[in-house]
Amino acid sequence: MADLALGQIFESTQIANDYSSSWSDVFTQEHSKYCTISDVSEESAFAEMYHSLIHSPAFETLLQLENTYAFAVQDLLEQRENAVKAMEEKYVAVKY
Secondary structure: OHHHHHHHHHHOHHHHHHHHHHHHHHHHHHHHHHOOOOOOOHHHHHHHHHHHHHOOHHHHHHHHHHHHHHHHHHHHHHHHHHHHHHHHHHHHHHHO
16 A cells, blocks of 8 residues: 555655645644643743753763862962962062
């Protein structure tokens, strides 16, 4: 039956349009039969996205990157503070 239908589609554009519209109608009917339509509130959409993000491997990777970045920034700040202290000590020693 499928070969026959495909043969008819290739022979006539009207038959192709008829088949397309009937298949579209059947799909729409089946979809509406098994699909429930519900309005999703912004809060529930946020909750679903948050839940998906929290339990994703990408989130763990992002947390590790953030942690690594925080340690790197902390090290840089300590180096800067030590450099400032060293310059202040040299200034005080030269001044007096």
